[in-house]
Amino acid sequence: MRGSTAGAAYTASQHGIVALTKSLAVLYRSRGIRTNAVAPGPTATNIRIETRAKAHGPRLIGPCIDLSGKVAEPEEQSAAIAFLASDATRNINININGTVLPVDHGWSAM
Numbered sequence: 001m002r003g004s005t006a007g008a009a010y011t012a013s014q015h016g017i018v019a020l021t022k023s024l025a026v027l028y029r030s031r032g033i034r035t036n037a038v039a040p041g042p043t044a045t046n047i048r049i050e051t052r053a054k055a056h057g058p059r060l061i062g063p064c065i066d067l068s069g070k071v072a073e074p075e076e077q078s079a080a081i082a083f084l085a086s087d088a089t090r091n092i093n094i095n096i097n098g099t100v101l102p103v104d105h106g107w108s109a110m
Helices: 008-031 056-067 074-085
Strands: 037-040 100-103
Touching: 008 037, 008 100, 037 074, 074 100
Parallel strands: 037 100
Antiparallel strands: none
16 A cells, blocks of 8 residues: 555565556456455464564564554454455445455554
8 A cells, every 4th residue: 555664575566466456357347257455454463573673674664563553363354355255345336346455454544
């Protein structure tokens, strides 16, 4: 959704997912295929972060995580994914298609 202290490669890959989602939505809509994505915020996982004082990650990302407000549980992210994959996003005249849904407790709005 925006640039990040996580590094150029990570940020570029995330922006690539956004563009791919939108492109596929247009390319395949006539076939009834919807393409959406979830942009998760901080989520409780078993990924470990280097905690040394000089470590790149905590020094740069730590203050951002502190501002995020809430760390989501994986089940909260999966509920958003299930919604986007469900028929609830279909309507007689229009579908939710080509959207990137932030599930981040408002973090991307900051």
